[in-house]
Amino acid sequence: MSTKSSLKSAKKTAKNEIESVLIKELNNVTAKFGPGSKKFKKSIEKSSKRLAKKLSKEIKIDESFFANESITDESKPNKDNAK
Structure with missing residues (x-):
């Protein structure tokens, strides 16, 4: 998985978590x-x-978090190169 798609996925997850917490807490208060x-x-x-x-757009996700993923993905053998 590329870093760009990983960042997008992380932001989407953050947005969903923020939304669910807001709904839960506002319903509890009301x-x-x-x-x-x-x-x-x-x-x-x-x-x-x-x-x-709005809040998830402002979140800055550290790309170094995903650096370890890309290293492990690159170390895997490619099917085309194996032939």
Whole structure:
């Protein structure tokens, strides 16, 4: 897997985790004040998704984390070279 696709995958994972935590925590806080409507819960989900997208764009993922992966991938024999 290339470094670029690994970074993209890591950002997507971060976005999904941020979104799920925001939804969970906001639902917990609002539940303390009483039951919420479907419309309100939908609004929380939509807003959490937008905020998670903005936050994940700002995250800087260290490329050196993926350097070890690329070294191990390059050391594997290529099928074309084996012939």
